[in-house]
Amino acid sequence: MRAVDLIIKKKNGQPLSKQEIHYLIKGYVDGSIPDYQISALLMAICFQGLSSEEQLFLTTEMLESGEKIDLSSISGICVDKHSTGGVGDKTTLVVAPIVAACGLKIAKMSGRGLGHTGGTLDKLESIPGYQINVSSAEFLKQVEEIGIAVIGQTANITPADKKLYALRDVTGTIESLGLIAGSIMSKKLASGANSILLDVKVGDGAFMKTIEEARELAQAMVRIGNGFNRRTVAVLTNMDEPLGYMIGNSLEVIEAIETLKGQGPADLKQLCYDLSAELLMMTRIKLTYEEAIQLIEEKVTSGEALQKLYQMIAYQKGNPNVIVDYSLFGTAPYQYNVLANEEGYIKKIATEDIGIAAMLLGAGREKKEDKIDHRVGIKINKKVGDFVEKGESLAVLYANQENSEAENKVRRAFTLQKKKTEKNPIVIDIIR
Amino acid sequence: MRAVDLIIKKKNGQPLSKQEIHYLIKGYVDGSIPDYQISALLMAICFQGLSSEEQLFLTTEMLESGEKIDLSSISGICVDKHSTGGVGDKTTLVVAPIVAACGLKIAKMSGRGLGHTGGTLDKLESIPGYQINVSSAEFLKQVEEIGIAVIGQTANITPADKKLYALRDVTGTIESLGLIAGSIMSKKLASGANSILLDVKVGDGAFMKTIEEARELAQAMVRIGNGFNRRTVAVLTNMDEPLGYMIGNSLEVIEAIETLKGQGPADLKQLCYDLSAELLMMTRIKLTYEEAIQLIEEKVTSGEALQKLYQMIAYQKGNPNVIVDYSLFGTAPYQYNVLANEEGYIKKIATEDIGIAAMLLGAGREKKEDKIDHRVGIKINKKVGDFVEKGESLAVLYANQENSEAENKVRRAFTLQKKKTEKNPIVIDIIR
Numbered sequence: 001m002r003a004v005d006l007i008i009k010k011k012n013g014q015p016l017s018k019q020e021i022h023y024l025i026k027g028y029v030d031g032s033i034p035d036y037q038i039s040a041l042l043m044a045i046c047f048q049g050l051s052s053e054e055q056l057f058l059t060t061e062m063l064e065s066g067e068k069i070d071l072s073s074i075s076g077i078c079v080d081k082h083s084t085g086g087v088g089d090k091t092t093l094v095v096a097p098i099v100a101a102c103g104l105k106i107a108k109m110s111g112r113g114l115g116h117t118g119g120t121l122d123k124l125e126s127i128p129g130y131q132i133n134v135s136s137a138e139f140l141k142q143v144e145e146i147g148i149a150v151i152g153q154t155a156n157i158t159p160a161d162k163k164l165y166a167l168r169d170v171t172g173t174i175e176s177l178g179l180i181a182g183s184i185m186s187k188k189l190a191s192g193a194n195s196i197l198l199d200v201k202v203g204d205g206a207f208m209k210t211i212e213e214a215r216e217l218a219q220a221m222v223r224i225g226n227g228f229n230r231r232t233v234a235v236l237t238n239m240d241e242p243l244g245y246m247i248g249n250s251l252e253v254i255e256a257i258e259t260l261k262g263q264g265p266a267d268l269k270q271l272c273y274d275l276s277a278e279l280l281m282m283t284r285i286k287l288t289y290e291e292a293i294q295l296i297e298e299k300v301t302s303g304e305a306l307q308k309l310y311q312m313i314a315y316q317k318g319n320p321n322v323i324v325d326y327s328l329f330g331t332a333p334y335q336y337n338v339l340a341n342e343e344g345y346i347k348k349i350a351t352e353d354i355g356i357a358a359m360l361l362g363a364g365r366e367k368k369e370d371k372i373d374h375r376v377g378i379k380i381n382k383k384v385g386d387f388v389e390k391g392e393s394l395a396v397l398y399a400n401q402e403n404s405e406a407e408n409k410v411r412r413a414f415t416l417q418k419k420k421t422e423k424n425p426i427v428i429d430i431i432r
Numbered sequence: 433m434r435a436v437d438l439i440i441k442k443k444n445g446q447p448l449s450k451q452e453i454h455y456l457i458k459g460y461v462d463g464s465i466p467d468y469q470i471s472a473l474l475m476a477i478c479f480q481g482l483s484s485e486e487q488l489f490l491t492t493e494m495l496e497s498g499e500k501i502d503l504s505s506i507s508g509i510c511v512d513k514h515s516t517g518g519v520g521d522k523t524t525l526v527v528a529p530i531v532a533a534c535g536l537k538i539a540k541m542s543g544r545g546l547g548h549t550g551g552t553l554d555k556l557e558s559i560p561g562y563q564i565n566v567s568s569a570e571f572l573k574q575v576e577e578i579g580i581a582v583i584g585q586t587a588n589i590t591p592a593d594k595k596l597y598a599l600r601d602v603t604g605t606i607e608s609l610g611l612i613a614g615s616i617m618s619k620k621l622a623s624g625a626n627s628i629l630l631d632v633k634v635g636d637g638a639f640m641k642t643i644e645e646a647r648e649l650a651q652a653m654v655r656i657g658n659g660f661n662r663r664t665v666a667v668l669t670n671m672d673e674p675l676g677y678m679i680g681n682s683l684e685v686i687e688a689i690e691t692l693k694g695q696g697p698a699d700l701k702q703l704c705y706d707l708s709a710e711l712l713m714m715t716r717i718k719l720t721y722e723e724a725i726q727l728i729e730e731k732v733t734s735g736e737a738l739q740k741l742y743q744m745i746a747y748q749k750g751n752p753n754v755i756v757d758y759s760l761f762g763t764a765p766y767q768y769n770v771l772a773n774e775e776g777y778i779k780k781i782a783t784e785d786i787g788i789a790a791m792l793l794g795a796g797r798e799k800k801e802d803k804i805d806h807r808v809g810i811k812i813n814k815k816v817g818d819f820v821e822k823g824e825s826l827a828v829l830y831a832n833q834e835n836s837e838a839e840n841k842v843r844r845a846f847t848l849q850k851k852k853t854e855k856n857p858i859v860i861d862i863i864r
Contacts, residue, residue, distance in 0.1 A: 007604035011478060036467035040603035043475035046443065171472035172439035 003027065003037045011044040018057045025061035029160045035167060042164075042173035050178030055220060056227045058178070062186035065160035069136065069192035071107055074144050077283045078105045080193035081275065082184060084217070085117035087205040087355035088242035092120045092150060093256035094264070094272040097308035099279050100148035101299040107143040108150045109157075109191050113364050116205070116355030118252065121152055122364075126250035126329055126374035130318030146311045157190035177213070181220040188225070195231040195282045198222070199275060202428065203240035205351025211236065211428060218431045231282050236428040237271055241349040241384050244268035248363040248377010248398060250329035257323055260306040267383075271426045273297075278430065332375040332398035338407055343390045344416030346382050354378060357409040361399050376400060378410060385423050388416065435459065435469045443476040450489045457493035461592050467599060474596075474605035482610030487652060488659050490610070494618035497592035501568065501624035503539055506576050509715045510537045512625035513707065514616060516649075517549035519637040519787040520674035524552045524582060525688035526696070526704040529740035531711050532580035533731040539575040540582045541589075541623050545796050545804075548637070548787025550684065553584055554796075558682035558761055558806035562750030578743045589622035609645070613652040620657070627663040627714045630654070631707060634860065635672035637783025643668065643860060650863045663714050668860040669703055673781040673816050676700035680795040680809010680830060682761035689755055692738040699815075699858045705729075706859050764807040764830035770839055775822045776848030778814050786810060789841040793831050808832060810842060817855050820848065 001023050010016060016024075024041065027033030050058065071078045079099060083089055096106045110132075113119030124130050132152040134142070142149040161183050168174045188196050198221050201207070202214035218234035225232025244265040246255040258264045259272060277292035287295075299305045306323065313320040322328045358364055362373035379396045382388050395410050397403070433455050442448060448456075456473065459465030482490065503510045511531065515521055528538045542564075545551030556562050564584040566574070574581040593615050600606045620628050630653050633639070634646035650666035657664025676697040678687040690696045691704060709724035719727075731737045738755065745752040754760045790796055794805035811828040814820050827842050829835070 004602050004604050007475075011475070011604050034467070036471040036599060037603055039468040039472040040475045040605060043439075043443070043472045043479075044604070047475075047479045167468060170436050171469055172436050172443050172476070173472060 003033045007037060007041045007044060010041060010048055013048045015051050015054055016057070021054065021057040022061055025058070025065065025160050029065055029163060038164070039167055039171040039173065042168055042171060042176070042179065045179060046173050046176040049176070050182075052220070052223055055178045055182055055224055058182040059186045059189065059224050062158045062161040062164070062182060063189050066157045066190065067155035068157065068190045069107075069155060071140070071143075071192040073140060074105055074107070076103070076105045077195065078107050078143070078193045079195045079197065079279050079283060080106070080108055080188055080191055081197045081199065081279065082188055083199040084184070084201050084207055086201040086239040086243060087116060087118070087351050087358070088244050088247045088252065089118065089201070090123060090244065090246075090252040090256045090268070091199060091272050091275060093123065093253060093309070094259045094268070095275050095279070096148055096150060097260055097312070098272065098276040098296055098299060098305045100146070100308040101304040102276070102280055102295055103147070104279060104283060105143050105147050106149070107139065107191070107193060109153050110150055114368065115366070116352050116359060116364065118247070118249065118364060120150060122372055122374070123249045123252050124150060124318075126253055127313055127318040127322050128328060130313060131316045134316065142315050146308070146315055148308050148312045149316070150312065151316070158186045161186050175207075177217050177220055181217060181224060185221050185224040189228050189230065193230070195279065196225050197275060197279050197282065198232065198234040200234050200236050201239040202236055203238055203351065204348070205242065205355055206239035215429065215431070222431050233278055233282055234431040235275060235278060236431070238424045238426050238428055239351060240424060241351055242354055242380055243271065245380050246377065247354060247358045247380070248361070249372065249374040251377040251379065251398065253322070254326050254329065257306070257309070260300060260309060262300050267426045274427050330375050332400060334397070334399045334401060336397055336399075336402075337393040338395045338397065338410045340388045340390055340392050340394050340414070340416070341411070342416060343388060344418060345420045346384050346386050346388065347415045347417040347421055349380070349384060350413040353409050353413040354380065357406040357413070360406040360409070361397060361403055373400060382414065385420055387420070435465045439469060439473045439476060442473060442480055445480045447483050447486055448489070453486065453489040454493055457490070457497065457592050461497055461595060470596070471599055471603040471605065474600055474603060474608070474611065477611060478605050478608040481608070482614070484652070484655055487610045487614050487656055490614040491618045491621065491656050494590045494593040494596070494614060495621050498589045498622065499587035500589065500622045501539075501587060503572070503575075503624040505572060506537055506539070508535070508537045509627065510539050510575070510625045511627045511629065511711050511715060512538070512540055512620055512623055513629045513631065513711065514620055515631040516616070516633050516639055518633040518671040518675060519548060519550070519783050519790070520676050520679045520684065521550065521633070522555060522676065522678075522684040522688045522700070523631065523704050523707060525555065525685060525741070526691045526700070527707045527711070528580055528582060529692055529744070530704065530708040530728055530731060530737045532578070532740040533736040534708070534712055534727055535579070536711060536715060537575050537579050538581070539571065539623070539625060541585050542582055546800065547796065547798070548784050548791060550679070550681065550796060552582060554804055554806070555681045555684050556582060556750070558685055559745055559750040559754050560760060562745060563748045566748065574747050578740070578747055580740050580744045581748070582744065583748070590618045593618050609649050609652060613649060613656060617653050617656040621660050621662065625662070627711065628657050629707060629711050629714065630664065630666040632666050632668050633671040634668055635670055635783065636780070637674065637787055638671035647861065647863070654863050665710055665714055666863040667707060667710060668863070670856045670858050670860055671783060672856060673783055674786055674812055675703065677812050678809065679786060679790045679812070680793070681804065681806040683809040683811060683830065685754070686758050686761065689738070689741070692732060692741055694732050703858045710862065762807050764832060766829070766831045766833060768829055768831070768834075769825040770827045770829060770842045772820045772822055772824050772826050772846070772848070773843070774848060775820060776850060777852045778816050778818050778820065779847045779849040779853055780816060781812070781847075782845040785841050785845040786812065789838040789845070792838040792841070793829060793835055805832060814846065817852055819852070
């Protein structure tokens, strides 16, 4: 078998066999097949795609390339949740405590943010003292004892995916449905949960810009999950405006806490409740949606959900008092308003640009090596369908210094019109 | 400017600017852009193509990456000829002496064979003593004095193309019209001739399998040549059967000598005369085709064309007596016939397989490092449209030892049928 022949095969639109994909991935990881052959293959895949079978083969190879987390020692039902990434996406910080309060075990390894999207680890690290580096043994113990843990990657899972992703990043081959599906699912499968909920973001602020491509990705991932005998559900959710009002690390943790106190923004609350309900229904087959929502409402109202967040922060050496005293997060030195130049209804918000503006302020990374300031970010004051007066505040920037580039980006992100438009629903579709 | 952004631009089907192509090629040559980015770009080009403008930009960059041969010191008209490669293609060994005898100066740098096609340098090296490594000064002196030289690459021309070609070879990105056109034309332009004749082979034994793709390549190369103010003509010629009867290095030189003696096979003779006529008409505008052919016939009949080959061999330290004594080439120890299993007319000959069989016998290289045996090869006895009796010889193998793989390949290469088919003409089209 020669790599060049397999590249040509894929270039010509023919499917690769299990053995051929094994040969390529194994050879790439052990260094016997060079970067430049794999990048040509990846580009051919971007044009010719991967069949469902090839996606399964690829996922298998990436999964088997590294360690796998064994959650079998944990009593009860272990669930996992993944978001494809958006702007202001703090759902994990709400959903994980809710489902833990409902009796599920949530054992989640999260990632960092890159580009216009934030990452859950960065948000959690805005909590003073919070440790994301936890050994596998401690991770299992924490989940068993309190039912909830959100940590960084502990074991050396899916090294093949890591190596491939780094190559895709610099060769313009990120955007390929089969590659994205394989990358996400190999990590989820290696993380060990039996039930996997996927939040596939769609819209201007997401990687998937159209419902069609988001649905295809969702279907591909559900197919892979089922192919490995994991209960897998994907929810297509709207990312045509930031989720909630807050963008930035400590700002988002605060908004998540508010939501667990029953005071969060409507869209964030609905999404978190629906995702939590889906996780409950996946694992308790006879539960109806209405019953699930009722249970969630109870756990929020009683404070049990918030208590789970408190327990997790404390267990991971963070200061849990942030829940009652937001000043512990520290505050950005400059806060200033971005004012509307005219009046009108918000027609749309260029969500990716809001994410980029937050990154420019220091809330995110352009490159992996960049440092984050956990205090900075953006609070948007207006969402799609809202009316704004001329001179009224569209958003507040939390910054270290004046930043006209970020300010202009935020101002231009809002498109106004005379008539009020209807908002798209937050949950677009569910693929089971 | 970032390479990854340019890769994505090409991936999305947008054309690259002159500056962008400069950045990419320069960066690749100086090592600041790594292989793995360029191979992804090349694969994107295979799918999205290169516009005529982009082809010109790419050719310019490859041309300017290295030295250029300056033929301006040579009196008279310097011409060059290039073949895209086929099986049994010894035309250079006939055309160069003919046009030199007609008063043109032919200053040609040739290449080696790879895969199923032979290379002119390998053929010339079958002549005892023939030197292909000649300095630029000696090259110019030879062309000035005797009007003909066929040598290996002397100066460091188009290093960018060399580096790109090596990468394309191992990443499945050879077959892209714009890349092929740019690669060939940058070398021809660097070689310095003002008039360039391109023999674009089409058919089973050629890289271009269909007339449509061969015509597109020919048009692209003529456009590039004209873009650099060189007279450029492309001739589309049939490669659905080996050219002449002989395949293999010394065997082909012998057949070329026979043709210069007026005794060559009809197809080879016609092609060589037509290509020579085209070169004469390109450089002497008022000459008609009939006049050109008449001049060529005279130069062959008078022995002047053969004399030019003799002079060239002698000048390049080869033994010119091979022209009268073929035994000086040496003979392959085994010669055996491949016999027909049934009777019938030859419908078609799998020409690429004949080329591969010759390679298996040792006449060609599978890999660049492989050694060649100049004496081995194949003489086909039947061409398309010929009748063969059962048990009659289809071909003779000239070999070092019995080789059943080559023998079977040759036998299976011939397809017979009851009715006689018409042959395609040797010259399919001329693109001026």
